[in-house]
Amino acid sequence: MSEKPRVLLLNPTCLDVVDSHQDWLAQLPIDLDAKQSYRQITQPQLRLLMNEAEGIIFSHTAKRPIRAQWLGESSRLRVISLAASGYDGLDLNAATSAGIVVTNVTVPEGAEVVADMAWGLMLAVGRQILQHDRQIRAGNLQRGMGTTPWRKTLGIVGLGNIGRAVVRRAVGFEMQLLATEPYPDHDFVDKMGIELVELEELLARSDFVSLHMRLNDETKGLIEYEKLKRMKPSAFLINSARRDLVVEDDLDRALAENRLAGAGLDDPPLDLQSPLLKRENVVFTTHLGNRARVGVDAVFRCAVQNVVDVLTGGECSSIVNPDVLRQNRSTS
Template sequence: MKMLFMLRDAFIEANPKFLDDARSLGEVKVLLTDQGIEKDALKKEVADINVIVVAVVKIDKEIIDAAVNLKYIMKFGSGYDNIDHIYARQKGIPVTNVPGQNSEAVADHAFGLMLSAARQITQKNQEIKSGHWELSMGHEIFQKRIGIIGFGNIGKAIARRANGFNMEINAFGNHKDYESAKKLNVRFVELEELLSTSDIIIVSTNLNEKTRKLINKETLGFMKSTAILINISRGGLVDEDALTEALKNNQISGAGLDVFIDEPTTSELATLPNVIATPHIGAATYEAIERIGDGAFENLKRFAAGKELKNLVN
């Protein structure tokens, strides 16, 4: 079988074994996609492909139709909003993901963004490197109230860490795991209460048509002027124009953003002094990529052998 891998450059470098293992099953073509790829070019690349393994590149109806020999799409990670899995199902093409393997890495990164935003760590580091030494005041996160939007694997991992900081933890989500919430000292609340009472708000929910631009002019208006917004999920969950204005006007204190609507981003939002921005690296740890690679290879072997696939999303 012919496989096309479209992964982040660092993912390939971090786990070359995954490629070597995949080559034992068939022909592998690799596209490094950190700088994106034009749709017309991608259509040509997928023309004779049987299996697509993809990280963040959009696999929509046009791409699926252009891949006339396509039999299987694998998401290298958990969130599969970049894949038109409904249309793939209509064409009889299974789509799988590798859920839960990057949760700890993303939760770590959420706390890194939170601490950096609360204490201006990256700004002060840059000032010192440019020869400037100046004291600045920040905020503690110890015993603060954290609001987690989305209480899946990542949300729970964030809650575990928040307990170590003796934080008061609220969560909002459609799927309420009350057993885990009880163990983790989490209280479920409605969205408006979470936004209006939290010192730190972390967005860790899935992107779909109901959640697109969940953080917008109206919902930003509920937040405290001292609030910090962290997004480690998907850029489309936030109205970037509304957040830019809120930050410029000091409507909220700051933001830590690992994801943007368009990536690589050219948004003004990423350049604001009260924004900590990273290039979608939440899952980019050696440990997480190894775990994802192991799960992905297991399904590739199953597909090659004609066995039932794990983690079907469609």
């Protein structure tokens, strides 16, 4: 009997839940290597391991990313399964040239839990929840005055799976909905009563601006000082997507000048000495958007199944570099 193909589980969040899926994993035609020590893997170790497995389950935001030149060195590696919807941290062209299939995860559970996080940040900063928690713990029982999202205007930058999930929650708050999206689902837009506008108009009209676009060369640093200046002084910026969409120094400057009322950010600042950390009207979390059990379990299983489908020749609808299939067929 031939050996099962070896698959390395290098995604820390997936390593958190792997033990609870052992019965399911035992039935699969792969040998999943899920050592907890992989959490501290170094780049030299990663480079070597890439030559010792047919598949890798990885993170698109890994602190120790896969370098493009390594992909061409990995004659054994056939698939990289990213346990997330994003894939900006991997060079897709290099993977395609090396004949390596790259997959991502777009399960509904993953989008729904991130949408929850966006709303948690919105309510936390708008209603000053954490600010009052800190005051009470310091013995200060004074009450401030927050902002409710009810019947306010919500501007959504990006109407993908997560952006649409945020919209569905906004309906219960009777919000006016604005969005900017290059490829909108017009049936959804019409059903939910969304007004499509340009980004500049969205920023100027919204009481809450929620970011839900992918990070790429075009969107990196998209929210900079000139755009922040367009926001209402009473408005809040919510970013449960990627940290680098927003220029941190520009956000701090805009807050210092009262260009907006506050921000909810699902990432700590790059500089842990950033003055943003001293601002009462900014709420931070440590990229917790996907850190809800139902979401992590679903993302893990989908990431594993993607590897199985690719390695066994099954149908996989989550391939983000489909050109690799045509390339591989032409050279086989």
